[in-house]
Amino acid sequence: MPLTAKQLQKIEARLHEERERLVEQLREFTEPEAAEDSQTQAGDNSKVPTHPADLGTDVANEELQASIATRRSAELVEIDFAIDRLTNSPDTFGLDENTGEEIPFARLEIIPWARTTV
16 A cells, blocks of 8 residues: 555655754764864863873774764765655655565654665
8 A cells, every 4th residue: 555645744754854863963073173182072181192092092983983974974865865755756655666565654664764675
């Protein structure tokens, strides 16, 4: 059974909520104050050099943040693609890209940008 207008509205609202959440998270990653070094964040404004172990931790944290930002960006692309499909092809939205089968509404409620049944 195709998605009803009410279901499509619910999915569209969820997509926009998720998009807004991800944009805010990505904004937090790119704000200048997020780039402060760990000494300033920890309240250590002394001129004593940072311990090498602290530098390793900083690098690991930066790599983790970059990885998270990359995943969030990829999710944002999927959400934008889903919004585009929903807007321009509402009759095919919710159909598995590979099989043409209907994606269960329960799945779309959880992952509204899902392209496949599984």
